[in-house]
Amino acid sequence: xxxxxxxxxxxLKPSETLSLTCAVSGYxxxxxxxxxxxxxxxxxxxxxxxxxxxxxxxxxSPSLKSxxxxxxxxxxxxxxxKLSSVTAADTAVYYCVRERERYLPYWxxxxxxxVSS
Amino acid sequence: DIQMTxxxxxxxxxxxxxxxxxxxxxxxxxxxxxxxxxxxxKAPKLLIYKSSxxxxxxxxxxSGSESGTEFTLTISSLQPDDFATYYCQQYETYxxxxxxxxxxxxx
Numbered sequence: 001x002x003x004x005x006x007x008x009x010x011x012l013k014p015s016e017t018l019s020l021t022c023a024v025s026g027y028x029x030x031x032x033x034x035x036x037x038x039x040x041x042x043x044x045x046x047x048x049x050x051x052x053x054x055x056x057x058x059x060x061s062p063s064l065k066s067x068x069x070x071x072x073x074x075x076x077x078x079x080x081x082k083l084s085s086v087t088a089a090d091t092a093v094y095y096c097v098r099e100r101e102r103y104l105p106y107w108x109x110x111x112x113x114x115v116s117s
Numbered sequence: 118d119i120q121m122t123x124x125x126x127x128x129x130x131x132x133x134x135x136x137x138x139x140x141x142x143x144x145x146x147x148x149x150x151x152x153x154x155x156x157x158x159k160a161p162k163l164l165i166y167k168s169s170x171x172x173x174x175x176x177x178x179x180s181g182s183e184s185g186t187e188f189t190l191t192i193s194s195l196q197p198d199d200f201a202t203y204y205c206q207q208y209e210t211y212x213x214x215x216x217x218x219x220x221x222x223x224x
Contacts, residue, residue, distance in 0.1 A: 034211060046161065046204055048213040059211040062118060095160055102208035103151040105172065107160035 002027045004108035018083040022096030030074040039092040123216025129224040140205035142186040149209040
């Protein structure tokens with residue numbers, strides 16, 4: 001059973017860099033599939049941010065590409081997200097996910113990140 | 118980007134009603150569309166993939182269909198557990214996009 005767990009700071013100041021990690025259990029990242037991040041601002045819809053394969057190949061949302069970096073650590077079976085120069089608009093629940101044939105059966109529980117001075 | 122336009126944004130219905138939610142893609146996505154259900158404070162849950170395939174464990178009252186670039190999620194007989202927000206997602210490529218969501222409320 002694939003399980004994903006997000007972790008990272010819950011509060012950031014404007015202009016800081018958001019750093020989140022997703023710890024994976026029940027499936028080795030090195031075995032395949034794309035792993036990704038999706039966010040949801042309070043009371044709003046879902047927005048895909050980025051995805052990564054175990055070999056490091058990435059896809060980034062065009063609207064966030066200039067500020068986003070994803071990385072993968074197969075030895076720790078985890079992957080990470082960095083989002084630079086955050087503003088209040090980046091306040092959201094951030095979910096890590098794993099795809100199956102490009103749709104998303106596996107989700108973490110989500111972690112709320114608030115950007116506020 | 119492929120844009121997904123979902124309607125309605127809110128739907129009021131009663132237990133036992135037949136409910137239909139629509140998602141329109143801005144270009145052809147073949148059948149690469151999924152539907153998710155989200156309840157407050159929870160992660161989305163996959164209901165349907167490849168337009169009409171029911172995910173394991175999902176009740177058969179949920180169904181999906183397509184006509185060109187228009188996709189439909191139908192709940193044949195709304196149950197109390199179904200009051201939630203529903204999202205479509207296109208996955209024609211790995212540049213995933215979601216519809217804006219449809220909140221199904223109690224009438």
